[in-house]
Amino acid sequence: MPYTYEYPRPSVTVDAAVFGFDGAELQILLIxxxxxxxxxxxxxPGGFVDMNESVEAAALRELQEETGISRVFLEQLYxxxxxxxxxxxxxxxxxxxxxxxPSEHPTSAASDARQARWFPVSxxxxxxxxxxxxxxxxxARLRGKVRYEPVGFELLPPxxxxxxxxxxxxxxxxTALDKRNFRKKILGxxxxxxxxxxxxxxxxxxxxLFRFDQKAxxxxxxxxxxxxx
Amino acid sequence: MPYTYEYPRPSVTVDAAVFGFDGAELQILLIxxxxxxxxxxxxxPGGFVDMNESVEAAALRELQEETGISRVFLEQLYxxxxxxxxxxxxxxxxxxxxxxxPSEHPTSAASDARQARWFPVSxxxxxxxxxxxxxxxxxARLRGKVRYEPVGFELLPPxxxxxxxxxxxxxxxxTALDKRNFRKKILGxxxxxxxxxxxxxxxxxxxxLFRFDQKAxxxxxxxxxxxxx
DNA sequence: ATACTTCGTGTAAGAGTGACACGAACAAAT
DNA sequence: ATTTGTTCGTGTCACTCTTACACGAAGTAT
Numbered sequence: 001m002p003y004t005y006e007y008p009r010p011s012v013t014v015d016a017a018v019f020g021f022d023g024a025e026l027q028i029l030l031i032x033x034x035x036x037x038x039x040x041x042x043x044x045p046g047g048f049v050d051m052n053e054s055v056e057a058a059a060l061r062e063l064q065e066e067t068g069i070s071r072v073f074l075e076q077l078y079x080x081x082x083x084x085x086x087x088x089x090x091x092x093x094x095x096x097x098x099x100x101x102p103s104e105h106p107t108s109a110a111s112d113a114r115q116a117r118w119f120p121v122s123x124x125x126x127x128x129x130x131x132x133x134x135x136x137x138x139x140a141r142l143r144g145k146v147r148y149e150p151v152g153f154e155l156l157p158p159x160x161x162x163x164x165x166x167x168x169x170x171x172x173x174x175t176a177l178d179k180r181n182f183r184k185k186i187l188g189x190x191x192x193x194x195x196x197x198x199x200x201x202x203x204x205x206x207x208x209l210f211r212f213d214q215k216a217x218x219x220x221x222x223x224x225x226x227x228x229x
Numbered sequence: 230m231p232y233t234y235e236y237p238r239p240s241v242t243v244d245a246a247v248f249g250f251d252g253a254e255l256q257i258l259l260i261x262x263x264x265x266x267x268x269x270x271x272x273x274p275g276g277f278v279d280m281n282e283s284v285e286a287a288a289l290r291e292l293q294e295e296t297g298i299s300r301v302f303l304e305q306l307y308x309x310x311x312x313x314x315x316x317x318x319x320x321x322x323x324x325x326x327x328x329x330x331p332s333e334h335p336t337s338a339a340s341d342a343r344q345a346r347w348f349p350v351s352x353x354x355x356x357x358x359x360x361x362x363x364x365x366x367x368x369a370r371l372r373g374k375v376r377y378e379p380v381g382f383e384l385l386p387p388x389x390x391x392x393x394x395x396x397x398x399x400x401x402x403x404t405a406l407d408k409r410n411f412r413k414k415i416l417g418x419x420x421x422x423x424x425x426x427x428x429x430x431x432x433x434x435x436x437x438l439f440r441f442d443q444k445a446x447x448x449x450x451x452x453x454x455x456x457x458x
Numbered sequence: 459a460t461a462c463t464t465c466g467t468g469t470a471a472g473a474g475t476g477a478c479a480c481g482a483a484c485a486a487a488t
Numbered sequence: 489a490t491t492t493g494t495t496c497g498t499g500t501c502a503c504t505c506t507t508a509c510a511c512g513a514a515g516t517a518t
Contacts, residue, residue: 008280010241012321051237051319055310079308079323081284090280092241092323094308163495180498181476204495205483392464409467410507433464434515465514473506483496488489 010081010090014059015046015131017077017138018069018098020105021155023164025120026171028135029106030127031066031113037087038128044135045113046093059096067116068108073099073154078137085130093129097138099154146172147229150191153212161199161207162186189227191217239310239319243288244275244360246306246367247298247327249334250384252393254349255400257364258335259356260295260342266316267357273364274342275322288325296345297337302328302383307366314359322358326367328383375401376458379420382441390428390436391415418456420446 018029030042045066049058056074063069077095085091106116119125121139126132145151152168153160166182186192193213198206220227247258259271274295278287285303292298306324314320335345348354350368355361374380381397382389395411415421422442427435449456 009238010278010280012239012241049239049310049321051239052312054312055308055321058310076307078305079284081278081287081323083281083283092278092284094310094321162497178476178478179496180478183497184499185475202495203485204493205485205497207496391466407508408465409509412466413468414506431464432516433462434466434513436465459518461518462516463514464516465512467511467513469509471506471508473504475502475504477502478500480498481496482498483494485494486492488491 008090010092011088012049012055013046013086013091013093014049014055014062014096015044015093015134016059016063016074016096016098017044017135018063018067018072018100019138019142019155020100020102020118021168021171022102022118023167024171025122027118028121028124029067029069029100029116030119030125031116033112033128034114035112040114041128042119042125043128044131045116047112049094055094056096059094059098062111063098065111066113067106068110069098069100069104069106071104073151077134077141080130080134082130093134095134095138097141099142099151101154102157143172143174148227150189150212150217150227159195159197159209159211161209163207165210185229189225190220191227237319239321240317241278241284242275242315242320242322243278243284243291243325244273244322244363245288245292245303245325245327246273246364247292247296247301247329248350248367248371248384249329249331249347250397250400251331251347252396253400254351256347257350257353258296258298258329258345259348259354260345262341262357263343264341269343270357271348271354272357273360274345276341278323284323285325288323291340292327294340295342296335297339298327298329298333298335300333302380306363306370309359309363311359322363324363324367326370328371328380330383331386372401372403377456379418379441379446379456388424388426388438388440390438392436394439414458418454419449420456 020027020029031045033039033041033043045062047062049055053061059074063072074096077097080093080095083090124135127135146169152165155168156164162183165186166177166179170177191213192210195209195211197209199209200206249256249258260274262268262270262272274291276291278284282290288303292301303325306326309322309324312319356364375398381394384397385393391412394415395406395408399406420442421439424438424440426438428438429435
């Protein structure tokens with residue numbers, strides 16, 4: 001047996017890059033670390049995996065503990081396994097990325113986080129550990145994902161206008177999109193249900209509200225439908 | 230500190246789904262386990278991660294030890310972190326998939342493998358642990374990857390004909406492709422260099438040999454070129 | 459020579475993409 | 489009530505890309 005309980009073994013953590021959208025810019029949720037190493041530094045939320053929980057469950061638990069977020073879209077990103085990535089010793093990190101709706105914004109910061117705050121991805125502070133690398137990978141993944149799967153809805157409230165949706169896509173992709181073509185393509189997918197309401201309180205002409213059609217999505221996905229941009 | 234060396238911690242293994250191509254069918258390399266648990270069962274190669282090696286290095290080392298394979302395309306796939314996936318205890322597995330050229334076929338089986346053998350993906354034996362799930366994820370990933378990045382060349386010898394390349398794509402995707410359209414698209418990418426040789430030894434008209442243009446690939450990839458199917 | 463098999467090639471119809479501008483609806487101010 | 493300012497919502501056309509489709513040429517084996 002080449003490997004037994006006597007030998008020192010790598011520890012396993014989870015870390016999550018949490019994305020949000022404020023209507024104009026793509027944001028990432030950071031915590032200010034309360035403990036060493038990197039106490040006082042900003043970092044993405046995360047922590048050690050317990051023995052009796054799956055890795056994904058650990059990611060959800062840490063999110064809850066450190067930021068108060070509970071219901072999110074969460075997907076595994078990549079596992080960072082370099083030997084020297086953590087000064088505490090040999091720590092392998094399974095990274096996730098999460099998309100949260102505005103209504104699920106963090107309400108509390110606790111556990112080993114002093115505070116939790118949103119930062120626009122275009123203006124992040126220096127990050128602890130190799131979290132800058134993790135964030136870069138997460139951003140690349142989100143950009144790739146959004147162009148062939150309708151994940152954007154996870155970042156919007158349940159009811160939204162097409163202009164809001166387009167602004168989100170533009171924020172993620174970093175490019176301007178043509179309004180008419182965008183509407184044509186998105187509506188053509190059959191994933192949106194027009195509500196009988198309009199956006200209230202704007203200074204100008206109110207826009208039609210839509211909601212995402214979860215059922216149609218599952219149906220179409222089963223049939224191998226192509227959701228490309 | 231919520232987590233210290235006193236506490237029991239999950240162990241970390243690597244596992245690799247190794248793909249090959251015999252000219253007709255997509256294959257996967259399996260080993261027959263010599264040790265418990267699952268002694269005598271077929272499994273994908275893998276083993277524990279040592280303290281002083283990165284996770285990717287561990288995957289390469291285990292491949293070398295158990296199958297003799299040394300130079301491969303290797304990419305991280307997914308990390309399997311369910312609590313009960315291994316009867317030895319809490320073991321988290323970072324799974325990789327690898328593509329090997331026919332010239333790099335395994336020459337030896339050693340370490341804790343009795344033997345290593347290729348199986349067509351359409352006729353796999355029952356596998357140890359949750360390796361059937363890992364293989365399924367790897368297959369899905371390979372199918373997805375092959376349609377927007379030219380990874381197929383990693384499964385062919387350095388010199389190959391367009392018919393061989395097409396046969397490979399058909400084997401991976403499980404669908405028939407139109408010969409003329411396939412050639413048009415592949416040649417149009419500018420990734421192939423026509424050699425001045427032809428395939429020898431066939432029973433019929435010899436075909437033009439090509440090789441993959443690594444340099445052009447890197448150049449085009451830098452410019453965001455689209456390698457779709 | 460003949461039979462057999464693989465190699466290598468072009469075109470045309472249809473679908474999809476991308477560029478582009480303006481009248482309508484509503485709020486606020488006068 | 490009218491005017492001003494801003495967002496909403498819509499169609500067409502050119503072009504590119506995709507897809508379907510067949511046959512003569514080049515070899516090998518007998």
